[in-house]
Amino acid sequence: MPPCPDEFASLYIRHERKLYRYVASLLVCHSDVDDLMQETARVLWQKFSEYRRGEPFLPWAQRIAYYEVLNYCQRQRTRWNHLRPAVIELLADTRAKHNDLLEAQSHWLGKCLEKLPENDRLLVKQRYSGEGTLAAVAGETGRTSNALYKAMQRIRLALLRCVKKGLKSEGWE
């Protein structure tokens, strides 16, 4: 008898975002993440009968997603924009060890965004909102893509420093 799709859909959607982040962190070609998530979801559903009820769903799903990433990169190895499997494995190990820290980071990001100068915050919002390619933002603001790119690098670096400082104050780093 097939597994119950309601149960799977319910579990999957509850953990979908975290799974997405996991996959994205192992792929250097972020435009591939959506495709790989589709395939990972399909494989998860096919293997759902192997999932033991009561076991945390996310680690189980991440294990499968991990191999999906490896296989995907292996298949795409003629393209250079994928990491080698050995490096992906190292990244996955590091992520597993520091999962709590990475989750805590989002809390501090909110605080750090509040500290940004208004113009910088606006730029971040433009970049990450619906139509936010830098080309589009450049068109709206009259600045060059190159200048905006440098500005975004500077802002994200500032956010990263702020977040790391906050984490350190809580004893994370």
Place this chain on the structure above:
Amino acid sequence: MFADPRHDELVNLAFAVCDDAAGDADIGRLESLLATDPVTRLLYLQCVELHLELNDRFGEARVCDDFETRYEELRRHFVAFNAESSLPAPFPPPPVVVPPMPAPSSLFVPNVLLSVCVVGAVMLGIGIMIGLRDAPRQPVMATPPPSVTKILPPPPPQTVFVGKIVGMVDCKWDEGSFAVHSKAVALGCKYALTSGVLEIRYDTGARVILQGPVTYVVDSRNSGVLSAGKLTGQVTAESARGLTIRTPTATITDLGTEFGVDVRADGATSAHVFRGAIEVQADTDQDSVGRTFRLTKNESVHVQSRRSVIRHGQADPAAFVSPKQFDEKLVLQQSRAVRWQAYSRRLRNDPSLVAYYTFELRPGDNAVLPNLSSVGSRLDAEIKGAEWVDGRLPGKHALRFHDVNANDRVVLPEPRRFNFPGAFTVAIWFRVERFTEPGQALISKGGFESWRLHRYRETNGLDFSTTDGARAIGRQANIVDGCWHLAVAVYEPAGDGAVKSLYIDGRLEAKKTLSSIRKSNKAVQLGGNNPAGASRNLHNFEGEIDEVAIFSRALSAKEVAAMAAAGDPSDDTVVQRSAENHGP
């Protein structure tokens, strides 16, 4: 600038990767850096996480999506997915897409073509995984044997929806089962309740009312397997005629009627007819295999396992929930939800309410627990690992904290806001089926540093423990029963010291005097007692929580009783009386 200049380079490369702006040489260099040490890899992951978090915060695509919509989207997809087993359609993508940096147009691939390519590629990948799934991780990605690639993927499970759940009353799910989220009922779905009542309405029109404790599996368009517990079946439509219930010792087939089936732990089956007629086929040992009985109104038959004892008797309608009684329960349950909603709305106007979490899902972000007090989203809490499940009333949600090792918790922001200079009250709805460790905490602010509401040692009692060690222990109320309970901890300065009280389900369980409570810079946590960065698995809760309110004043005993009455998912008479008389 970072102390290590390589880290500056790494950060630049990481963000270039996030923007899809890294070239081949960049990727090569990034690989070299990532291979150096764990600190570098962590820094890279932090960059990526920051980028993804910004996507989540500002991406418009996510805002329009909500849990229910996404859920229905996925569920519908299964039907199409299974109907196209030869070439499955791609799974609906997550609703998260913020356009990357300008990408070369040559990378554009039409969606359909991409889907076909990806599916084909995944089939290849699955073959590799099947062949090598038991091998250690590293060798998996060594060059796979060519022959393995010929292995076809397993066929996708076929899903057929055959009915829906039309109502649930006070359902508690058995371990290993799951809380039903959707109303759709598919073949193979198992419903295991330890208590409560649930109705499945088959598309044929047949009604099956399950009474917990019960285990039932839907195995065809008009039948099911009852392995333990009770059900009531009702067939009024011609299309539902022939509803069949299989048990370990009998097969009951409806002939147009209302009937009850009771399966005991040893498999013995009793079938009762309340209206119309049924056919019972005994499936016991050689003496009675194939023996079929036709029962009519007010008759019953008992089929004993092993010894094949078959007794005829009178039907016992009082032992089963009738369709009419179930409908009445549903109406009552809805009225409880309406009553709580009215109470909750009034509560939000209380100016002393600092934080209020009703466990509503925020569309598009199920990692956030929204605060509904007047303080607003500044006090939205962060969910770490805990899983959304059905709450104690229809339409409500709760969070399940899995076990002590899962380290699930919810972290409230602004720790200093919860260092109250005077009185305060903490109210929390929860349910627990078992305690596994001493001191498992429902809610905590710095543990011993300030205050917490937790299991007292290895007992089944709760403890409102505070800095000075003066305990207020609610030993009397049995809270380890899988039912919803309200715990309210009240702290109030008095004279040179203070008084703390602990209420369970609106009743005062314990009251103690103490000197005072120390302030703590630690965040308030639900389900955990761990300060950030501390050792893991310390006093984690295992159970469910579905409402939390924190006040900057001491609630009176009357107010606590009103809160318990208004939110109680089971009590009827007391609830209405108290809620009406003692609203916030």
